[in-house]
Amino acid sequence: MARKAKPGKAKTSAKKASAAKTVAGKAAAKPKPIELYYWPTPNGFKVSIMLEECKLPYTMIPVNISAGEQFKPDFLAISPNNRMPAIVDPQGPGGRPISIFESGAILQYLGRKTGKFYPKDERGRVEVDQWLFWQMGGLGPMAGQLNHFKHYAKETLPYAIKRYEDEVHRLHGVMNTRLADRDFLAGKYSIADMACVGWVNLWGRQSIDIDEFLHLKRWLATVKERPAVQRGMALGKDMRNNVDMKDPKVQSVLFGQRARVA
Numbered sequence: 001m002a003r004k005a006k007p008g009k010a011k012t013s014a015k016k017a018s019a020a021k022t023v024a025g026k027a028a029a030k031p032k033p034i035e036l037y038y039w040p041t042p043n044g045f046k047v048s049i050m051l052e053e054c055k056l057p058y059t060m061i062p063v064n065i066s067a068g069e070q071f072k073p074d075f076l077a078i079s080p081n082n083r084m085p086a087i088v089d090p091q092g093p094g095g096r097p098i099s100i101f102e103s104g105a106i107l108q109y110l111g112r113k114t115g116k117f118y119p120k121d122e123r124g125r126v127e128v129d130q131w132l133f134w135q136m137g138g139l140g141p142m143a144g145q146l147n148h149f150k151h152y153a154k155e156t157l158p159y160a161i162k163r164y165e166d167e168v169h170r171l172h173g174v175m176n177t178r179l180a181d182r183d184f185l186a187g188k189y190s191i192a193d194m195a196c197v198g199w200v201n202l203w204g205r206q207s208i209d210i211d212e213f214l215h216l217k218r219w220l221a222t223v224k225e226r227p228a229v230q231r232g233m234a235l236g237k238d239m240r241n242n243v244d245m246k247d248p249k250v251q252s253v254l255f256g257q258r259a260r261v262a
Contacts, residue, residue, distance in 0.1 A: 032090035033057040037075060039065050039084050040236045042198030043140065046103045047085045047110075049194045049232030054114045058087075060235060066243045068253045071260075082257075089113070104136045107191040117190045124186070131178075131185040131192035135199070139175075142167045143199045146206055148255070152245055168206050175200070176213035184219065189226075197223045198233065 036051060036058045038044045051058045063069050063084040070082045079086040079101035087106055092098030100106050108129075111118025119125045146164035149157055175196070178185060185192045200220050203210045210217045223229055244250060 031057060033059045034090070035088040036060050037063050037078060037084050037086040037088075038236065039063050040233075040240055041065075042143075042202065043083075043103050044085045045198035045233050045235075046191075046195050047087065047106050048235045049197070049229050050107055050110050050117065050191060052228035052232045053194070053226075054110060054116050056110070056114070062236060062239060064239070066245075066250045066253060104132055104195065107132065107195060111191050117194070119186075119188075119190075127186040128190045128192050132195055134174075135192065135195040139168075139171050139196060139199050142171060143202065143206055147202070150207070151205065152251065152255070154251075165207050169208060172200070172203070172208055172213050172216060175219075176216040179215040179219045183222070189223075193219075193223055194229075194232075197229060201233075 034051065034056055036047060038048060038060050039062065048060070063075060065084065069075065070079070070084060075086075076082055078088060078099040081101060083101070085103055085106065086099065086101040088097060088099045089109075090097050100109055108118065118128060142164055146161070146168050149160040149164060153160070175185070184190065185196065197220065200216065201224070203220075210220070224233075245254075
């Protein structure tokens with residue numbers, strides 16, 4: 001049987017209900033989107049994929065690296081290494097904004113923030129970290145050097161091309177062996193897979209015969225089937241359409257930089 005509240009208690013209950021609505025309204029307020037400073041490259045894809053996978057609201061801010069926008073003071077305040085991607089999260093730790101550069105650091109941060117695609121237990125986290133850092137220190141830099149000497153260098157240097165072709169081939173073999181008895185690099189799908197997919201997807205440009213690495217081929221197809229991966233890798237794709245990588249001005253921006261002493 002419902003109890004009838006006394007007049008005094010009714011007023012108190014009304015005040016509490018009003019206060020509760022106010023708190024609920026604040027809680028329901030939409031969070032400010034994360035700012036993603038980005039250009040459509042394998043490194044940029046890492047973060048756009050993670051944001052899509054986590055369904056986090058974000059705004060993409062283009063950083064045209066072929067035009068030197070990565071050297072603007074406002075971007076350097078966020079990414080002192082003048083490299084994208086970088087993010088600004090308005091709802092950072094303690095509810096205060098935080099800026100983060102380096103794609104691996106961003107992936108780890110977003111994994112901790114959301115609790116997704118990055119294990120909470122130490123053993124699982126180490127499993128992911130070692131393959132994330134393997135990509136950061138090996139697959140990405142070596143494939144990047146091969147891409148440069150094979151497609152963009154002003155002169156053909158057979159030794160450099162052979163050196164990096166061999167190393168990228170070796171790294172693809174490492175991944176293939178790892179994936180022989182598991183679906184993903186760390187067992188379950190994680191930020192380690194997100195970090196690698198954009199680079200492995202370039203196998204054709206890297207003189208890799210993907211049919212030589214059947215476990216890797218299966219992994220690549222599986223990861224690319226994910227809708228969030230498709231959206232992340234399609235983000236801003238058209239922005240590169242009018243960029244001529246053989247243009248001397250573009251090459252001087254991308255490949256001719258030295259230290260800028262303050």
